Amino acid sequence: MSDITKLEIARNWLPRYTGMPIDDFGDYILLTNFRNYVEKFAERCGCDIVGEDRPMQA
Template sequence: MEKNPYLIPNTNRIYTNARKQKIARDILERYTGSALKDFQKQIILTNFEYYLDRFAVLSGCTKTRGSAMGAVHSPKDGVSIINFSIGSPTAALIIECLSVIEPTSVLFLGMCGGLHRSLKKGDFIIPTAAIRDEGV
């Protein structure tokens, strides 16, 4: 049987490679300024600092700042919110790194442009695809 050249070997995946798991844990702690034990199983990702500030006030928890991202963790609510800043590469990086804590849910809290006029402020949107001018 011919080997599939497009199949990614399991050793390249973070969740099956102990060395890559350690790297992901280190990146997560360094980039967010948070200890791994502080991360909750429900994650909110955003690229707006305002949401971090509001979550910190509403939850009564402290905001942390790492070398690239900010975070607030609420053990009482079982939720962590992370401001990963902006960009598809950073979004992909944070998702990969979060795989080491095995979250039960991840929600992106942000904004979209070019939505249908029938939508009203406060409506929830579940995107199934995105088209970006940068080609991602």
């Protein structure tokens, strides 16, 4: 059995589910299952939503 770390899992999982390269993520990640939260955050911070066609947006 391999000793995969949580960081390795996240580095693989985030780009696959969001469509955003891992290097484009910031220091903090807010995970939510409410689309409205993502929209409100993007509106408040003046940023785009990435991965509209993916299971998760960033």
